[in-house]
Amino acid sequence: MGKPYRPKDHYFQKAKQEGLRARSAFKVDELIKRFPMVKKGHVVLDLGAAPGGFLQILADAVGGTGQVIGVDIVAIRPFTQRHVRTAVLDVLADDFDAKLTALHDGLFDAVISDMAPKTSGIKATDEARSLRLAGKALELAQKRGRPGSSFVAKVFMGGDFEDFRDQVRALFEEVKVVRPEATRGASMEVYLVGLRRKAPSEGAPPAS
Numbered sequence: 001m002g003k004p005y006r007p008k009d010h011y012f013q014k015a016k017q018e019g020l021r022a023r024s025a026f027k028v029d030e031l032i033k034r035f036p037m038v039k040k041g042h043v044v045l046d047l048g049a050a051p052g053g054f055l056q057i058l059a060d061a062v063g064g065t066g067q068v069i070g071v072d073i074v075a076i077r078p079f080t081q082r083h084v085r086t087a088v089l090d091v092l093a094d095d096f097d098a099k100l101t102a103l104h105d106g107l108f109d110a111v112i113s114d115m116a117p118k119t120s121g122i123k124a125t126d127e128a129r130s131l132r133l134a135g136k137a138l139e140l141a142q143k144r145g146r147p148g149s150s151f152v153a154k155v156f157m158g159g160d161f162e163d164f165r166d167q168v169r170a171l172f173e174e175v176k177v178v179r180p181e182a183t184r185g186a187s188m189e190v191y192l193v194g195l196r197r198k199a200p201s202e203g204a205p206p207a208s
């Protein structure tokens with residue numbers, strides 16, 4: 001049986017004590033400790049970054065020589081560290097790619113998505129919406145990830161999850177499905193982790 005849902009559980013309290021903006025910070029902390037994805041000097045894109053728990057961990061991981069760019073449809077309280085930049089953007093909007101390029105026009109060492117749709121309560125609808133967001137994150141990893149870069153996307157299990165995992169496998173040398181410790185008991189979410197993005201000549205489809 002899964003862990004029961006407790007809104008103010010251990011991780012909530014721990015986040016509060018440690019000055020973290022969200023309990024989800026522990027999830028990305030676990031992921032980057034388990035897999036060597038984010039290093040000093042890296043440039044990382046954080047999709048669905050509000051209120052900024054992931055950003056706090058990623059900012060420390062890349063350090064002052066790196067950069068973290070966090071975007072969300074809701075505003076993110078500004079960071080004092082100059083290597084953290086945030087913007088209010090909808091990744092599904094037609095002009096998103098152009099706006100992202102205006103923020104950073106180079107390649108990313110990691111594309112990380114914790115995006116989650118507003119849930120409707122209808123399982124199939126919520127899974128499809130979650131996969132649409134994760135699909136957009138993968139498209140960005142394909143277009144803007146450097147060869148050797150990493151990818152993380154939260155997805156709700158079910159629906160076309162396996163198809164999506166195959167798409168991630170086509171672009172990355174190694175793919176892991178991870179359910180971090182800090183995930184709430186009843187949650188259907190997992191993180192797909194892609195390690196070592198293939199270069200286009202290694203079989204990855206060319207970015208359009």
Ligand SMILES: C[S@@+](CC[C@H](N)C(=O)[O-])C[C@H]1O[C@@H](n2cnc3c(N)ncnc32)[C@H](O)[C@@H]1O
Pocket residue numbers: 021022024025047048049050051052053054055071072073074089090091092114115116117118133
């Ligand atoms: C679980 S929260 C992210 C928590 C964040 N990682 C943190 O540590 O603070 C999911 C986020 O996805 C964002 N989101 C959902 N749809 C989005 C979209 N189309 N474009 C950008 N962000 C989106 C939501 O606004 C929400 O803030």
